[in-house]
Amino acid sequence: MxxxxxxxxxxxxxxxxxxxxxxxxxxxxxxxxxxxxxxxxxxxxxxxxxxxxxxxxxxxxxxxxxxxxxxxxxxxxxxxxxxxxxxxxxxxxxxxxxxxxxxxxxxxxxxxxxxxxxxxxxxxxxxxxxxxxxxxxxxxxxxxxxxxxxxxxxxxxxxxxxxxxxxxxxxxxxxxxxxxxxxxxxxxxxxxxxxxxxxxxxxxxxxxxxxxxxxxxxxxxxxxxxxxxxxxxxxxxxxxxxxxxxxxxxxxxxxxxxxxxxxxxxxxxxxxxxxxFTGDNPASLAGMRLQQGDIAVSLGTSDTVFLWIQQPRPALEGHIFCNPVDRQAYMALLCFKNGSLTRERIRNECAGGSWETFSAALRDTPLGNNGNVGFYFDTVEITPSAVGVYRFDSEDSEVSSLSPQVEVRALVEGQFLSRRLHAERLGYSIIPGTRVLATGGASSNKEILQVLSDVFNAPVYTIDLSNSTCLGSAYRALHGLAAESGASFFDVVKNAPEPQLVATPHPAAQQVYDHMLERYARLEDSVLRKSCT
Structure with a gap:
């Protein structure tokens, strides 16, 4: 109407x-x-x-x-x-x-x-x-x-x-x-x-x-x-x-x-x-209608992670901002330089340049990749500050190569383990009702999003962010008037279009990736020491 x-x-x-x-x-x-x-x-x-x-x-x-x-x-x-x-x-x-x-x-x-x-x-x-x-x-x-x-x-x-x-x-x-x-x-x-x-x-x-x-x-x-x-x-x-x-x-x-x-x-x-008026990143959070416990992951040339957090833990990496739609909350922002270009390189080297073959490799390899883990920093990374490619087998021994299918999963799992690790270090925690909102070019790949869902043990939804800053600003304009009578931001935007559910975590995901995250953190420390020498 x-x-x-x-x-x-x-x-x-x-x-x-x-x-x-x-x-x-x-x-x-x-x-x-x-x-x-x-x-x-x-x-x-x-x-x-x-x-x-x-x-x-x-x-x-x-x-x-x-x-x-x-x-x-x-x-x-x-x-x-x-x-x-x-x-x-x-x-x-x-x-x-x-x-x-x-x-x-x-x-x-x-x-x-x-x-x-x-x-x-x-x-x-x-x-x-x-x-x-x-x-x-x-x-x-x-x-x-x-x-x-x-x-x-x-x-x-x-x-x-x-x-x-x-x-x-x-x-x-x-x-x-x-x-x-x-x-x-x-x-x-x-x-x-x-x-x-x-x-x-x-x-x-x-x-x-x-x-x-x-x-x-x-x-x-x-x-x-x-x-x-x-x-x-x-x-x-x-x-x-x-x-x-x-x-x-x-x-x-x-x-x-x-x-x-x-x-x-x-x-x-x-x-x-x-x-x-506010910054473009806070406005995007409003446009996405991020809620407590949610995480937004933009999978582009660089990967950007937005977080809604209640108790911030500022660190040497990432940023904590005051939340633009809730005076008691905070938002966090993390940027990872090695995103889609690194995924494209591994696609070319291990999947013959085919996203179909790349996706098949993710489907055909098990959660946790039989213990094989990879760090792929083709250019100097922002989070963490490191450069180089590092691969580890299930015994934490560094290896020079992995089979093509294993390499594909090692890349994608490693990227999302990194996103989760650094988000949690800033104060993020997965709670009942947590959603992962995915956007950017790689969000069209269902197998990549399935790994994202498994690593975070949360359902993944896709959302169009092409105009999120303008929409967030318009939503905030509407909320600003309603807030004078006590309405919350989410009361005001509850009828906005909903994101689309595209992946739910595998039943074994939490057991696999909670353990793997601890191991990934230890290996990242060793990678940082290697990268600095």
Missing amino acids: AAAPDSPLYLGLDFSTQQLKAAAIDGNLRVVHQDSVQFDCELPEFRTQGGVHIQEDKLTVTSPVLMWVKALDLLLDKMKRAGFDFSRVRALSGSGQQHGAVFWRRGASQTLNQLHPDQSLHQLLQGSFSVADSPVWMDSSSTQQCHDLQAAVGGALKLAEITGSRAYERFTGNQIAKLCQSRTEVYRDTERISLISSFAASLFLGGYAAIDFSDGSGMNLLDIRTRSWSKVCLEATAPHLDCLLGSPLPSSSVQGPVSSYFVRRHGFSESCAVLS
């Missing part, structure tokens, strides 16, 4: 690396409009490749702030031409690529508050940024600042215990420290520092939006337990930083009504609420 022509809509936006996307849903969670702007091809004047500028040192990676502003102008104009009725939008929220920073020049708040509807945002905000090109998540030029921050707080693990992660070059606090040290005058001319998410929210508010708890967790600055800025981290980063960042707010906060600029220029309702 179609939505009534005047029924309320909820708008979600995503300022990602390569494009700006939007999705609008109605009160029944049906998507009624989608649109996007591709940065490279639709805004060629900014001369980006993949949405970024890579500097000569190959370490410094930035994006033009005004490109994001102009993309919003273009997106809203596209939507209006397509007949989208902005007056029906009751609330909006959004996400931004995590770890990017926007530095507002002194006087920018006054400009934001006095936007004239006869001009585009791009024209009005030309002089509002003290840094024209913002550092983004691909930047790795702040190594020294990472060392300094960890030293100031008492080491990498101590920093992880406070902020949820050890120091990372791409994290915003270290980017701020680098700017403060290398471009002091620019830092002094800065009135406010936003994340890309809170920058985007600021455009809609006509004033500075607060950083939300969840995206703020990706800065190496927020104490994830108190949900406030860590004084020791702020002091180690830059002077007066608390004033420049403002106070963080819960991810479900209504930050105010939409600016009169959008009412007069685009026809938004004066009562349209602007919810906190």
